[in-house]
Amino acid sequence: EVQLVESGGGLVEPGGSLRLSCAASGFTFSNAWMSWVRQAPGKGLEWVGRIKSKVDGGATYYGAPVKGRFTISRDDSKNTLYLQMNSLKTEDTAVYYCVRNRPFGCYWGQGILVSVSS
Amino acid sequence: QSALTQPASVSGSPGQSITISCTGTSSDVGAYNYVSWFQQYPGKAPKLMIHEVTNRPSGVPDRFSGSKSGTTASLTISGLQAEDEADYYCSSYTISDTHVFGTGTRVTVL
Numbered sequence: 308e309v310q311l312v313e314s315g316g317g318l319v320e321p322g323g324s325l326r327l328s329c330a331a332s333g334f335t336f337s338n339a340w341m342s343w344v345r346q347a348p349g350k351g352l353e354w355v356g357r358i359k360s361k362v363d364g365g366a367t368y369y370g371a372p373v374k375g376r377f378t379i380s381r382d383d384s385k386n387t388l389y390l391q392m393n394s395l396k397t398e399d400t401a402v403y404y405c406v407r408n409r410p411f412g413c414y415w416g417q418g419i420l421v422s423v424s425s
Numbered sequence: 426q427s428a429l430t431q432p433a434s435v436s437g438s439p440g441q442s443i444t445i446s447c448t449g450t451s452s453d454v455g456a457y458n459y460v461s462w463f464q465q466y467p468g469k470a471p472k473l474m475i476h477e478v479t480n481r482p483s484g485v486p487d488r489f490s491g492s493k494s495g496t497t498a499s500l501t502i503s504g505l506q507a508e509d510e511a512d513y514y515c516s517s518y519t520i521s522d523t524h525v526f527g528t529g530t531r532v533t534v535l
Contacts, residue, residue, distance in 0.1 A: 342524070344471075344526075351428070351514060351526060351527075351528055351529040352463070352465075352471065352514050352516075352526040352529070353526060354516070354523065354524040354525060354526060357523075357524070368521075368522050368523055369523075370426070370523060371426060404470060404471075410461065410473065410476035410477060410480075410482075411459070411461055411476070411516065411518070411524060412461055412463060412471065412473045412476070412516065413473050413476070413482065415470040415471055415472070416470065417470055418470055
């Protein structure tokens with residue numbers, strides 16, 4: 308059974324940093340392309356970014372609102388995906404989902420809440 | 426990258442068919458056959474219902490179907506059931522190697 312479990316969320320002040328983790332199981336993580344998607348309270352889904360598998364080059368791609376502030380990485384030895392979030396803004400407040408690609412969105416984690424507030 | 430345009434709400438009676446549209450541009454929906462549809466219940470993670478325009482993952486009822494014409498994709502729910510009441514989002518791969526979501530549609534079963 309495929310499982311994606313996010314952790315590391317919480318309350319952070321504007322300008323601060325936070326790192327989310329996503330522990331994956333039930334599939335060959337090292338071959339998977341993975342994404343992060345977020346959803347602000349009461350709002351729609353927003354694509355955050357994607358990382359390819361290392362065998363496919365390991366490239367990362369980001370949405371415009373987070374480019375330059377967020378970094379996606381992976382540790383295939385730990386079957387874990389990361390989202391490093393720096394220079395956080397109040398508009399980054401959202402539930403963050405870890406998502407498996409190919410096809411995009413075939414599996415989702417339960418989501419983790421990140422609140423940016425002073 | 427602007428969000429794809431969906432109607433805010435669509436409603437129908439049990440047994441009826443409804444269609445949700447998803448309008449993009451030649452840089453996303455019109456560029457590739459990589460349109461997906463997701464169903465989301467309140468407080469829950471989204472679930473993939475359709476991928477690559479027309480493909481249903483295992484376990485998704487065949488009353489859910491997808492199509493595309495030009496820069497507009499559509500999700501049709503035939504034989505609407507009470508359990509179909511949820512939010513639906515489309516998404517598309519883009520020429521910038523990113524993904525973009527639709528604005529979301531609330532489906533109400535009357």
